[in-house]
Amino acid sequence: MSTTSHLTIDLDKGGMNTGHLIVSKGADSEALSLPVFSLNKGAGPRLLITGGCHGNELEGPSVARRIIDWLTGAQTCGRVIIVPELNPLAVQAWSRNTPIDGLNLNRVFPGRADGSVTERIADAISRLLVPMAETILDLHSFGPMWEFPPASTTHPIADADLMAKTLRMAEAFRFPMTLVWENDETPGMFDTFVQNLGKVFVCAELGGGTVGAEYLAIYEAGVRNALIALGLVEGKADHPTFRQQKSSQTLETLTSDWLRSPARGIFEPRCSVLDEVKQGDLIGILHPMNSLSAGSVDIRAPTTSIVCAVKSGLHVEANDGVALLGRPLNRRP
């Protein structure tokens, strides 16, 4: 048997086919077998959907499997490849990074065939799956430490044409929030690697906090909307209902829009996501744990903005991000 990473599935075969992406063994681990689902209805858009890049963001794996069930009856053309769990080692540990080598899969792309296990996963995806699609939807979330609305996100892209195509794809989810998110920590990201190939990549940050039934239903509806917009399925897109409302807004946020904790202590959130805040409104309170009285510190909005993300109540270090603010996207012509 081959010891290099390979696929055990024929992606050109018609209909629904299943197999594995085998990630080669290395000094630090045995080979991994990642389930792969191919739904092939011939000519048309070629899409790759991935989940479980970070092991504590489990909206993606569940929604990916729901979409497999749905597509089996609904797909009319094109090919969709779905990998529900990119990083089974992190998923089993409920951790962002891979426990074996401590690496963040979303910072090591395109990976290395002779690297540690996380780098070998990235290499197998980059070489064997990314070439098979023009559009990639990577189903992330903000994880258990944040409140975050159902949202699709993209980072700013220098190529204006690709930026416009990517934004259209992100807005097709019709989630309560579409977010264009400046991030200065992009080297090695799956996004950047794929976008540099000229392909459309939407990194859905499907929510945060509890992975519950209500949110999962919204996520599934959003991903269905995206597949309808791509033309893979016939149907009519609809806004999912979030907090008794059916509405969407497209926001942007800069690296300077992070509110950070002024000290070490317990962060107490005092706002919710999608709240509109004015300068001076209370975002949260920081309680230094050793303080006996007046030590609590108010954290206030520096300017009129919309709350994109707010940290769950937990212990934070000085300078940790506790909220991400944004504003309506300024669409350049």
Add this chain to the structure above:
Amino acid sequence: MSTTSHLTIDLDKGGMNTGHLIVSKGADSEALSLPVFSLNKGAGPRLLITGGCHGNELEGPSVARRIIDWLTGAQTCGRVIIVPELNPLAVQAWSRNTPIDGLNLNRVFPGRADGSVTERIADAISRLLVPMAETILDLHSFGPMWEFPPASTTHPIADADLMAKTLRMAEAFRFPMTLVWENDETPGMFDTFVQNLGKVFVCAELGGGTVGAEYLAIYEAGVRNALIALGLVEGKADHPTFRQQKSSQTLETLTSDWLRSPARGIFEPRCSVLDEVKQGDLIGILHPMNSLSAGSVDIRAPTTSIVCAVKSGLHVEANDGVALLGRPLNRRP
């Protein structure tokens, strides 16, 4: 200076006083200084409020500090001692147990003066604070891995009179759910230790999942209701609003009411807390991670019941609890 655990605060002094519970140093750690707040308005009920027993249940510490602010103006009689964070080491690590010795503070009561650090914390609380109150409210939650409604809970107590007094105290919060919860894992619990002294102990399990602003407001309202019921504050209790409703129900659940995962894999919740389910209704789905198709397993309600808790979507082992079901309390005469 004394090397045994002690208080740096005079609890008999009138008004608001602050100081520390010093937990003695030992072979495994330096001494700890836990902030203690005493609000003393003379004769009347004597109450102890504690939070932060488990370090990933941070509703309690925030609500405890809110109650300090509120009581400062509102209290009319009696004495309230508040310790927002019982286990600062676990809080800083966002972990249920203490990282240094791996122990669960809520399983080592009454502790040991010469034990490891978790046992020394329990010993200091047991000897120095528990004797100062007849009623104890310990502010827990279900933590980040669960969806759980704002609720006050107690375990069944053999002494019928103490059971009735404890249940009245639990219901005084007017939370959406009051839960009498059979638990066969009681040795070393703070609850059991205090109840064996004939005192009232309510272990509020204030929620689960994200520690967000909306839930924190409900929790604070519930704890205020309890303090009004005790007569420490004059005022009128009101049901907090949860999901657009103001209602309360008292449920009971048995150890046999846990639904457990049939296998290892990703649990996908398909119901929400306080849902009424009938026999055969879908509670969740278990996706074995290596399965390629028909491997997903439905987890269904065995009987008509109400969902008290449901696990967040995450990787579980075979036999892990994924939902806790209950039914209206059968009040024995």
